[in-house]
Amino acid sequence: MAYNLWKEDIAPALPAALAIEYFHNFSLMHDDIMDEAPLRRGKESVHTLFGNNSAILSGDAMLIQCFDLLLEAGRENNLGAQLCALMSKAALEICEGQQLDMDFEKLDSPTDIEYLEMIRQKTACLLGASMQMGALLAGATESDANLLYQFGEKMGLGFQIQDDYLDVFGDEKLTGKQKGGDILRGKKNFLYVTAFSQLKAGEREDFIEAYAMASRNQDTTEIYSIYEKLKIQEYTLGLQSKYLNEAMAELHKIDSVDVSQITALAEMLSLRNY
Amino acid sequence: MAYNLWKEDIAPALPAALAIEYFHNFSLMHDDIMDEAPLRRGKESVHTLFGNNSAILSGDAMLIQCFDLLLEAGRENNLGAQLCALMSKAALEICEGQQLDMDFEKLDSPTDIEYLEMIRQKTACLLGASMQMGALLAGATESDANLLYQFGEKMGLGFQIQDDYLDVFGDEKLTGKQKGGDILRGKKNFLYVTAFSQLKAGEREDFIEAYAMASRNQDTTEIYSIYEKLKIQEYTLGLQSKYLNEAMAELHKIDSVDVSQITALAEMLSLRNY
Numbered sequence: 001m002a003y004n005l006w007k008e009d010i011a012p013a014l015p016a017a018l019a020i021e022y023f024h025n026f027s028l029m030h031d032d033i034m035d036e037a038p039l040r041r042g043k044e045s046v047h048t049l050f051g052n053n054s055a056i057l058s059g060d061a062m063l064i065q066c067f068d069l070l071l072e073a074g075r076e077n078n079l080g081a082q083l084c085a086l087m088s089k090a091a092l093e094i095c096e097g098q099q100l101d102m103d104f105e106k107l108d109s110p111t112d113i114e115y116l117e118m119i120r121q122k123t124a125c126l127l128g129a130s131m132q133m134g135a136l137l138a139g140a141t142e143s144d145a146n147l148l149y150q151f152g153e154k155m156g157l158g159f160q161i162q163d164d165y166l167d168v169f170g171d172e173k174l175t176g177k178q179k180g181g182d183i184l185r186g187k188k189n190f191l192y193v194t195a196f197s198q199l200k201a202g203e204r205e206d207f208i209e210a211y212a213m214a215s216r217n218q219d220t221t222e223i224y225s226i227y228e229k230l231k232i233q234e235y236t237l238g239l240q241s242k243y244l245n246e247a248m249a250e251l252h253k254i255d256s257v258d259v260s261q262i263t264a265l266a267e268m269l270s271l272r273n274y
Numbered sequence: 275m276a277y278n279l280w281k282e283d284i285a286p287a288l289p290a291a292l293a294i295e296y297f298h299n300f301s302l303m304h305d306d307i308m309d310e311a312p313l314r315r316g317k318e319s320v321h322t323l324f325g326n327n328s329a330i331l332s333g334d335a336m337l338i339q340c341f342d343l344l345l346e347a348g349r350e351n352n353l354g355a356q357l358c359a360l361m362s363k364a365a366l367e368i369c370e371g372q373q374l375d376m377d378f379e380k381l382d383s384p385t386d387i388e389y390l391e392m393i394r395q396k397t398a399c400l401l402g403a404s405m406q407m408g409a410l411l412a413g414a415t416e417s418d419a420n421l422l423y424q425f426g427e428k429m430g431l432g433f434q435i436q437d438d439y440l441d442v443f444g445d446e447k448l449t450g451k452q453k454g455g456d457i458l459r460g461k462k463n464f465l466y467v468t469a470f471s472q473l474k475a476g477e478r479e480d481f482i483e484a485y486a487m488a489s490r491n492q493d494t495t496e497i498y499s500i501y502e503k504l505k506i507q508e509y510t511l512g513l514q515s516k517y518l519n520e521a522m523a524e525l526h527k528i529d530s531v532d533v534s535q536i537t538a539l540a541e542m543l544s545l546r547n548y
Contacts, residue, residue: 030334034327053308053376056330060304061369063334067341068362071355080355081345088342095335102327 001265002134002148005257012076013137016083019069020130023087026062027094029055034102063091073137083133090129097122104188108208115193116157124156150250155266158243164190165236166273168227174274183223186215191232198230244270275539276408276422279531286350287411290357293343294404297361300336301368303329308376337365347411357407364403371396378462382482389467390431398430424524429540432517438464439510440547442501448548457497460489465506472504518544 003013031037032045033055039045047055067084074080100118104110110118131152135145164182168191172179182189192211199207210222227233247266251259277287305311306319307329313319321329341358348354374392378384384392405426409419438456442465446453456463466485473481481500488497501507521540525533 030330034330052326054373056304056308057369057373059334060337061366063337064362064365064369067358068366071359071362074355078355080358081348081352084341084354084358085345088338088345091338092335092342095331095338099328099331 001262002131002152003138005135005254005259005262006138006140013073013134015069016073016133016137017130019066019073019083019087020126020133022062022066022069023091024126026059026066027098029059029062031098034098070133077137077139079136082136086129086133086136090125093121093125097125107188109196109204110188110193112190112193112197115190119160119190120153120157123160124153127156127159128153144254144256147250147253151247151262154243154247154250155269158240158247158270161190161236161240161243162270162272165233165240169233169236170273176274180220180224183211183214183220184218186212191227191236194235195226195230195232198232198235240270275536276405276426277412279409279528279533279536280412280414287347287408289343290347290407290411291404293340293347293357293361294400294407296336296340296343297365298400300333300340301372303333303336305372308372344407351411351413353410356410360403360407360410364399367395367399371399381462383470383478384462384467386464386467386471389462389464393434393464394427394431397434398427401430401433402427418528418530421524421527425521425536428517428521428524429543432514432521433543435464435510435514435517436544436546439507439514443507443510444547450548454494454498457485457488457494458492460486465501465510468509469500469504469506472506472509514544 003016004010007013028040029046032040033047033052037045038048045055046058050058066087070083070087071080074083097118097120100114101122104115104118128149129152131148132145135148136142140148166175167177167182167189168180170177170179178184181187182192188211196204196207207226210226214220214223244266248263251262251266277290278284281287302314303320306314307321307326311319312322319329320332324332340361344357344361345354348357371392371394374388375396378389378392402423403426405422406419409422410416414422440449441451441456441463442454444451444453452458455461456466462485470478470481484496484500488494518540522537525536525540
């Protein structure tokens with residue numbers, strides 16, 4: 001879609017789009033090993049089906065092929081090196097984000113600022129980089145490509161916060177996931193770190209204990225009551241909408257092209273309740 | 275050294291040399307997880323010290339940084355995309371070689387031809403690609419760079435065969451490894467597949483059984499006697515020297531530069547008994 005802002009025929013953008021898909025799936029494949037996740041998209045994950053060794057090696061091969069596809073995408077316009085440089089920058093951030101994510105699970109007290117930095121690295125920067133690459137391939141100026149990076153990154157932050165929000169406050173008939181699943185699993189999502197950050201020093205110990213208890217007893221009542229007292233729901237929705245607005249502001253700084261389709265997608269994503 | 279054939283000051287080649295080191299160490303780090311190897315270079319391997327997750331993720335990051343360093347190396351001469359393309363080609367072959375190596379351990383009967391193709395992919399092509407990249411960075415012609423690729427690949431094949439040879443026929447005082455360690459571990463190295471390939475169909479079952487027995491009983495006598503009957507020692511030394519000669523022939527086709535230092539290194543490597 002970023003490429004399509006400038007060029008009608010999107011065929012030349014496909015190898016780069018495929019490169020992003022390869023990268024994304026490489027990272028999921030390795031993350032699933034690290035998280036010991038048995039399922040991915042409702043099916044058995046690669047390491048479950050073929051073993052850790054094949055999942056490590058297939059992931060490695062897909063990461064390599066990602067760079068190969070970017071070189072192919074950039075050959076005609078001599079953009080291969082630039083695309084690879086943007087990819088490797090984003091890719092390193094994503095590795096760092098994954099490490100932060102694993103570190104967080106061992107901490108009682110990540111702050112909301114640290115959490116946002118973690119999801120920026122782990123998720124949002126890939127959206128930013130893919131928008132930016134699409135723009136550059138289409139011949140956009142560096143400055144417009146950077147605006148699209150900012151748009152993508154802020155959309156990514158909003159998207160990930162919404163994911164955490166829906167897990168706790170979504171309608172399970174629509175999300176298809178158990179309401180409060182993160183609480184029941186003891187996972188420290190954005191709502192947890194926000195509550196933790198807003199509590200006074202003296203109240204934090206009790207909150208940590210209540211969160212652990214919710215998981216032990218499979219009873220989320222106490223946590224929902226704390227979240228209500230702290231207005232976590234409103235705060236989270238407000239932040240998500242702040243990121244959406246900021247993303248839109250970046251997008252609308254690009255005045256030479258018609259951004260209505262991307263605007264519509266962004267609004268649809270931000271209104272999702274599933 | 276490849277760069278140094280054309281240019282006196284090797285400083286501009288260092289980021290590319292570092293890229294190869296990053297790649298090589300990434301592949302060792304992931305291989306050690308797959309092989310469950312507790313040690314690397316006499317020290318605890320990364321996954322032993324820091325766990326599989328950190329070893330997977332650090333390896334991923336090093337693979338990404340390899341591409342980043344190649345882009346840096348190629349920036350001045352606009353060679354970044356070409357270096358990355360050569361790297362990704364070699365890197366994919368190396369992944370395929372590692373998969374073949376793992377598959378071989380489950381087979382009774384890999385042929386020597388298949389084994390040579392496996393070590394060509396797993397080991398030799400990285401030597402080839404690094405020689406080629408050094409040459410290209412130094413401004414060598416494509417044709418001279420290709421000759422250095424061939425030289426490196428053939429040296430790599432000879433080196434790996436020699437490794438297997440030394441394991442079985444080396445002097446353990448010099449190699450620092452238990453003589454016949456591969457036999458004792460039941461590892462199907464080049465000598466095993468050569469013996470297997472030279473035996474008649476009716477004798478192969480007995481050989482497989484004897485090899486398994488040697489490992490079970492920790493007694494290599496029978497295998498050494500089979501290797502002696504089949505003249506495996508002479509055949510292996512002959513093949514190693516054939517690869518060295520072929521490598522030298524490629525090297526000496528490059529007539530505009532002084533190859534005496536690389537020649538000396540190649541001869542020293544081929545004479546090593548440790």
